[in-house]
Amino acid sequence: MKLFYLGPETTFSHEAAMRFCDVLGLADAQLVTEETIPQVVMAVANRQADGEDVLGCIPLENTAQGSVTAAWDVIGRVARQPAEPDPVREAALRLQILASLTLPIEQFLITHPQTDLANIREVLSHPQALGQCTGWLQKHLPHARQTAVSSTAHAAQLVATAKDPGLAAIGTRLAAQRYGLSASPEPIQDVSGNETRFALFGNARTTKIQAEGKRTTLALMLVNVPNKPGGLLHALKPFYDHGFDLSRIESRPIGHQLGTYIFFVDVQWPFPARHARGVEAWRKVQSVLESDGIEIIRLGLFPELECGRKS
């Protein structure tokens, strides 16, 4: 089975994809790279629409930089496409998060061997990675231009091919090794406990994941939350009334009308995944929300896997 991720090899997404394969025993998964996070989601939706069962791995959120909005926005856009029958939208709606895992993220400055910091004019990386190193860059390379590129490993690739010691990248130590470059002796991200949560997604009906997580999460998208006093309060109260703990709530603009949002909500599932009490409590929440005209798009009920970095 193919597993799509943000490439090229040696991105953090690559590390996460391999980790999912390890932990879930997906030994025969064939890892396939895409150039952007939206392209990862669309590659999976398009294959699924053609009847091919595939998986995708995307970053969802980071300790310091918050949500990886490219991931959430494409999920929101695909799920809310026009009402006319569209096989890709149908396929996208069948996609669910199957598992999540959180990786420690260590960013390294990647340069040509023996380059002096004073000679670096430009630093390339994924915007999330540049954001995670803002303080370090301000202190050590205040005059260097920061250029956003599609991924950390792509940044390392560009530096390697440019053969210009004035260029540096930010990314994994593995990327430095892979492209014949040097990594800084120490990581340079501003927060020492920097972590990113990744999702593995695919067709939940056909891909059964056997895994125990440290907890189970129900990820939802709420559309049409009434834009009136107490609208959001009304949308959230049923979760409280039925004993569900919300661990994340995030609004994103719907994209064509200022002041109107969709809400991404993570609910901690207090029961074993299919436990009758959980299902019954959740049905009650659903029926209250639906009677208020709120559309619920379920993004998955999945285990949060335990897995630290292999050293």
Ligand SMILES: O=C(O)C(=O)C[C@]1(C(=O)O)C=C[C@@H](O)C=C1
């Ligand atoms: O560029 C990469 O290496 C990625 O996998 C993307 C990404 C992200 O989008 O957050 C993944 C983890 C880190 O937080 C930095 C970058």
